[in-house]
Amino acid sequence: MTTFEQLTTPAALVDVAQMQRNIDRMQSRMNELGVKFRPHVKTTKCLEVIRAQTAAGAQGITVSTLKEAEQFFAAGITDILYAVGIVPNKFAQALALRQQGCDLKLITDNVDMALALGRFGKEHGHQFELWIEIDCDGHRSGIPPEAKLLIEVGSAVLEGGSVLGGVMTHAGSSYDLDTHEAHVAMAEQERAGCVRAAERLRAQGWACPVVSVGSTPTALAASVLPGVTEVRAGVYVFFDLVMSNITVCQPQDIALSVLTTVIGHQAEKGWAIVDAGWMAMSRDRGTQRQKHDYGYGQVCSIDGELLDGYVLSGANQEHGILSRVGEPDPQITQRFPVGMQLRILPNHACATGAQFPRYEALAPDGTLRTWPRFYGWQ
């Protein structure tokens, strides 16, 4: 049996029991709401995690790169939504996937790409399925539900020769709201905007079967979802300090941590130096402007116990500075001796996980398994 002491640090630890609780929490909400759940696998890019999500009831996946689509299609998953606006340098890769039998859905929010994809499809004797991206909250991409452009793009999808499969939106601004009531309201805004867009397209006489919404905060807050056919969420599977800060979870719910080792001290400054720097934690400082700034992460004992007030206050590439918030700890060298191993909870599980080629999955019985994950685009 591998033990913590035998792991080379830094390492990305997954608490499998906690991950399963997070999966069950989300899936039971989706079952109550009566919608299909399509997890966003950008958070983990890890087949073992997706298998647990699917076993709990998830149907299909959402991906952030065509590499994810390729890898998970090769593992037998066929129902895949690529949730980043399609552009010509990815047409051939998408075509190859569909020609191999992958039920890959693409998205766009503009006329040019709707027409260009249609042309490319015709040139290759293939009909793509396109969904239209809706902007429900001014956060990022997409077409506002009431915009004239929506009908123009719908027309271009059909004129181009693609199937208009549905509409999708993502209430990314829910991350900026930190109460349950605000998440409930944003979930309704997300739902209403996306359903309205579908209705406007259907009023043209066009089929628009799918209405897809989601973000972790809104998915966990929605009380009813009339008109919605599916929900997407990603980070809920591990959660993180950003989600905890906005009351979507408790710090104890976070299933991902970075195992690290104390490599030295600057005692008079109250610093322990650890071997988890930003290369391990990522440069994500998502809690910087939230109600509780955890620096580069919250320090826990090797058993996962929160050590309140101790954070990674600074990070270089392979060095983290562990210190107490406020007054320096004069006992830092005794409290965290050289060689001691600790766990650090991340600000953002998607960013931290991406720094590692694999997770170390810790089962409830204490055994460790290696779960590969990947990165990149090609």
Added chain:
Amino acid sequence: MTTFEQLTTPAALVDVAQMQRNIDRMQSRMNELGVKFRPHVKTTKCLEVIRAQTAAGAQGITVSTLKEAEQFFAAGITDILYAVGIVPNKFAQALALRQQGCDLKLITDNVDMALALGRFGKEHGHQFELWIEIDCDGHRSGIPPEAKLLIEVGSAVLEGGSVLGGVMTHAGSSYDLDTHEAHVAMAEQERAGCVRAAERLRAQGWACPVVSVGSTPTALAASVLPGVTEVRAGVYVFFDLVMSNITVCQPQDIALSVLTTVIGHQAEKGWAIVDAGWMAMSRDRGTQRQKHDYGYGQVCSIDGELLDGYVLSGANQEHGILSRVGEPDPQITQRFPVGMQLRILPNHACATGAQFPRYEALAPDGTLRTWPRFYGWQ
């Protein structure tokens, strides 16, 4: 011949001619100063780049992980400094490398690890080479040159049974200084502190052959380096916006950029949305508190021409928001139409490169080659 249009975006582009100019600039400084140059390969983790550095005159390498040591030793490089304080969970990996013939040097700044490594070596019939890390500027790890602890650690190295190979320091605080004069002064502080530490150890009758210093700003600023035997630097090979902001280079000297494609717009906000988000650029916001905040990166044309005033002002995982600093650009959709490809200069080349499994190396004749790079620790 692969062309830009055929590359899937985002992609990490290396301008090979510019990289070579950066390598030559550093190596010619080192040759003038009469010191050995040991590049820090944490920036690129790429054998093709190291070969160019070595061909120009570099001797040996510095690594930030034992995985780098393993990979590059397998490629024939033997003289390797692992520049992060050693801890017990890495002893066996270091031993295996040395037993295979790798001339791997380890570092520490404390008595406990000096003794523990010695004990581990004796248990395995092996003598390690340890260097002592010196703190020349209060930046991070290391022992102040005048501290009593220095002699205690030196004694523990020898008592433990390891070879005391030398002293090393890194003036990381040089990144916080933005004039050439300040870099010259910091280079002298770095040199003087490290040389003083070596002299104190030698005054004990101990050999301390190596005096190793370096950071990109100090290496390029030092005018004389008496007592120093070798210099280390990493990011100089590509440079980045952080280095440009502190006057170490010009934006035109930056050899790494991220190739991206416009995927949509929010015209009324003056946004173009591109497919390089923080997963491609990294979350590094190193220019945030500098004199020029570039957001997540400086926008350039596909030919590398700087488009002044246009930056990645925001980033989600796979979406970047391209906008003009100040007033929104009402011509954003015409200036950056959907499908247009652009290059984005990074804040921090070490962090951005780490997001990619490979570089696309663009030769002066326009040909592209794939240069693999790696990440992770195991």
